[in-house]
Amino acid sequence: MWLINCENYQLEENDIDGPNPIPYFILSHTWGEDEVTFTDMTTSLDTAVHKKGFVKIRGVCDVALTYGCSHVWVDTCCIDKTSSAELTESINSMFHWYSKAEVCIVYLDDLTLTDGRSMPTEADLLPCRWFTRGWTLQELIAPEIISFYDRFWTFCGTKRDLLDAIHQITRVDLHVLQSPANLGQIPVGRKMSWAANRRSTRIEDTAYCLLGIFGIHMPLIYGEREKSFLRLQEHIAQTTNDMSLFAWKRPATEDMQVEYSGLLAKSPSWFEEAIAVEHSFDPVIPTPSWIITNAGLELHTALEWSQDLTGYRLYLHCKYEGVGDDDDPLVLSIWLRKTRSGFIRYKPSELSLTSQSVLTFGESALVRVATTLSPTDIMDTGSFYHPQSHLLNSSISFKWDNLRAAQLGFRFNRSYYPEHFWDSQRHCFFTSSSTRFVGLIEIKISRAASDSSPAWDATCFVVCGLMRAASRASGEADTPRPWLMPLRQHKDDSIEGLDGFKRSDLINPFMLSTIGFKLRSRFGGRPPSSGECVLQYADDGYLSFSVSVLSMHNQLAVGRTMSIIVTPVSISARTQ
Numbered sequence: 001m002w003l004i005n006c007e008n009y010q011l012e013e014n015d016i017d018g019p020n021p022i023p024y025f026i027l028s029h030t031w032g033e034d035e036v037t038f039t040d041m042t043t044s045l046d047t048a049v050h051k052k053g054f055v056k057i058r059g060v061c062d063v064a065l066t067y068g069c070s071h072v073w074v075d076t077c078c079i080d081k082t083s084s085a086e087l088t089e090s091i092n093s094m095f096h097w098y099s100k101a102e103v104c105i106v107y108l109d110d111l112t113l114t115d116g117r118s119m120p121t122e123a124d125l126l127p128c129r130w131f132t133r134g135w136t137l138q139e140l141i142a143p144e145i146i147s148f149y150d151r152f153w154t155f156c157g158t159k160r161d162l163l164d165a166i167h168q169i170t171r172v173d174l175h176v177l178q179s180p181a182n183l184g185q186i187p188v189g190r191k192m193s194w195a196a197n198r199r200s201t202r203i204e205d206t207a208y209c210l211l212g213i214f215g216i217h218m219p220l221i222y223g224e225r226e227k228s229f230l231r232l233q234e235h236i237a238q239t240t241n242d243m244s245l246f247a248w249k250r251p252a253t254e255d256m257q258v259e260y261s262g263l264l265a266k267s268p269s270w271f272e273e274a275i276a277v278e279h280s281f282d283p284v285i286p287t288p289s290w291i292i293t294n295a296g297l298e299l300h301t302a303l304e305w306s307q308d309l310t311g312y313r314l315y316l317h318c319k320y321e322g323v324g325d326d327d328d329p330l331v332l333s334i335w336l337r338k339t340r341s342g343f344i345r346y347k348p349s350e351l352s353l354t355s356q357s358v359l360t361f362g363e364s365a366l367v368r369v370a371t372t373l374s375p376t377d378i379m380d381t382g383s384f385y386h387p388q389s390h391l392l393n394s395s396i397s398f399k400w401d402n403l404r405a406a407q408l409g410f411r412f413n414r415s416y417y418p419e420h421f422w423d424s425q426r427h428c429f430f431t432s433s434s435t436r437f438v439g440l441i442e443i444k445i446s447r448a449a450s451d452s453s454p455a456w457d458a459t460c461f462v463v464c465g466l467m468r469a470a471s472r473a474s475g476e477a478d479t480p481r482p483w484l485m486p487l488r489q490h491k492d493d494s495i496e497g498l499d500g501f502k503r504s505d506l507i508n509p510f511m512l513s514t515i516g517f518k519l520r521s522r523f524g525g526r527p528p529s530s531g532e533c534v535l536q537y538a539d540d541g542y543l544s545f546s547v548s549v550l551s552m553h554n555q556l557a558v559g560r561t562m563s564i565i566v567t568p569v570s571i572s573a574r575t576q
Contacts, residue, residue, distance in 0.1 A: 110127070113156060142212060182335060216236060300364055412445055
């Protein structure tokens, strides 16, 4: 880093982490017109001293010399901004540089103490522009010692002296203002809220000024605009599994007609209400870890869904401070909805606040949530969740009628493949209306041992898809129709009716696609709409497992030729 020698205003290099670093004071201020640059200081000091910004340089140097410090750092002129490498290093190191300074001098050029007062009140400080700028947030938190000065360089007190007023103005937690070492205890969403009402001249700096707050280092790309804040969140997600990162709400000032968004916020302003967020520790429910991929954020977790089909809720493992009962906390979650590639956020202007005791979680599984919306996601939501969705998109849904089998002690465990196309809330596959779609239900049927019979289990499958059928009626051949085929698994893992294929092939999406080609070719233009598997479960007992497509009349009512009923219907004794 470069330092200004307070005696002669020459720039000198300093290895801040070397064996003999030069002690220095550091200036925090708001930029104005005619600031002094690195070039001014290195090529034409005579020009520099006549600029308006030099008043601040002279002032901070005089203060430093008064306290016996010979060097200062000032951001306007101690960074060679013509060098992208130096600029990147400086911005990524800024928090560290402020934390290592002997004293941070805050110059408030729009504050003037009057009436002989030696210390400003909260009312005096509140209008100061310094409390509204993005960069000054880390400059407030990083240094242990801060001294405030008004426009005439009158000492106004230290950060410790003004602690309560600063806390009220900035909303930064008191114990963080007292020591930056406490930053790690604060939820990510809460730290974001500190920047919610701050502004930066350049859009990219909205993200870059927060690097030190989150301990993030990343390349600078001026010109990427709002993407810088998305990139910051992605970097944060790679270093923590703190789910308060997603505890934001789209502000009321934004377009309220937007029903969907990605998982990441577009601005720190979306975190304004996260100021009260704190972690909700549950010793039983694990906080999921995740990875960021080019398709979104992937995590293993259990989703909760609403009975009114609003969507799924992603539990955020956090709550609002002071709200609810500790024994049954009101926990925060966000709404998600299914698309063909995973999930997207639904109702981004809402955070769901629900008693944990009433949440009904599904099974833990791999969940992929888009971090930003793609054109495909927008198209999917427009078709899948439209009131007339059956006219816009073909889905294959399932209804189960296994009451009788359950009464006789049979249990059913069902798995759906490809998993990312299955919507467990609406009990359907999203097919994208593609005649190449093929889906699979694996049904494991079991019966516990009893006095009269041993324990029993069997596995069967239903393969389903869409295809264009040959039809005499004009135009009907262009309508995708559902087909299905029940299959039984033998004890050697082979599949009845699919010679050469095993279970591992069926649940492999690549092989499942190949199987779909083979089956459609076998069907020709006449896709099967019903089938049956007969499973022997005792010496003289059988379970008839039948599947069928609904009649045309019902198909139009529930999803335009795409609903399939899967029904275990009978147990019977048969004579060989």
